[in-house]
Amino acid sequence: MLWNFTKMHGAGNDFVVLDGVRQPITLTPQRAQALADRHFGIGADQILLVEDPLDPAADFRYRIFNADGSEVEHCGNGARCFVRFVHEHGLSRRNPLRAEIATGLIVLHESPDGQVAVDMGSTGFTPQQLDFDADNLATRPVGQDTQYALDLGDDTHWFSIAAISNPHAVLQVEQLDDYPVNRIGPALERHPRFRQRVNVGFMQIMTRHAIRLRVYERGAGETLACGTGACAAAIAGIRQGLLDSPVQVQTRGGLLQISWDGQSLRMQGPATTVFQGQVDIDALVAHTLENKG
Structure with missing residues (x-):
């Protein structure tokens, strides 16, 4: 055929x-x-x-x-x-x-x-919206955001969660180039607490309107860019009080712009x-x- x-x-x-x-x-x-x-x-x-x-x-x-x-x-x-x-x-x-x-x-x-600009639809920030088992996990508030801790064998890793139709975990890192994305990414993606698995974003904040991002995608591995991952990272930074909309997201494959006012989420890129x-x-x-x- x-x-x-x-x-x-x-x-x-x-x-x-x-x-x-x-x-x-x-x-x-x-x-x-x-x-x-x-x-x-x-x-x-x-x-x-x-x-x-x-x-x-x-x-x-x-x-x-x-x-x-x-x-x-x-x-x-x-x-x-x-x-x-x-x-x-x-x-x-x-x-x-x-x-x-x-x-x-x-x-x-x-x-x-x-x-091309995309109105990305609804967002969510509760464990239930990601099918994420957060029972008995350590948490900490960061601005309006909540971060969760998981032991991945080498260390305890803190991350934010967001549902941009599909599930995302976002970690903030100091040096993106040196971070072990291809070790931490799959460990978190397939962690049993994420019942539907999860996309894992690694965000380095550059300015209040710019970040660098790598994403280990559920079912695909690390990709050169992830649109919903860029949205999740930008929103996490805004909710934590570290970023202001709009946010320029520099991925390994190109630049995306994310705008979010607390309700409406819009992504633009090539x-x-x-x-x-x-x-x-x-x-x-x-x-x-x-x-x-």
Whole structure:
């Protein structure tokens, strides 16, 4: 079965985008893994699937699958690529667009300079909203924020939590370049207290309007950028009284701007098309399984 696809990225966070409106797409975890494989497939952090909406208030349904095949609630960088894809492929001329995601509706707007702004929807800061077991954990207030402590074997690590449709933990670090992101990230991502796993952000504050950020994403590993992770980090800093909106977030793949007034959350950044192609999905899955033994 041949599928048309588009390879895109938002600040280095890269995607395979599939048009499920004009072609039949059944995306299984195995197929998502094959597409995302950087050695035997196309290569991507996530697979984005554009479909007709189930909600009559939406223009499209937008679904996100991680490189490990798991479906997740939201992806901010992917949302920007989604609206660029819809416009470039003539699926709709509407601007702004309303997209249905797993947790509700988001609004997206593409500007003439190529930047895309996304109204990111609701936020939450309670353990219940992340399915996080915080019973008997040490906590400390930092401004309007609450931080939690977990022993990860080497030391006790303090972090903030935020639900930006999907779950995030944010740690503030002094020197981002030297921090053991690829050791602490997976230890926290898969900690049993996070029942749905968690995206882990590592934030270095530069000024009251600027941070540097690395994110170890749930089901994808460290990525060059994470839109919802940038939102979670900016909000954590604002709630702690360390940052003021808007916040420039420098990721390893590019710059994102986050604005938050305590209610409305907005992210702005680039969305870039890299190339288009066709893939025989069944042959790709068979090839991937054969070469991985």
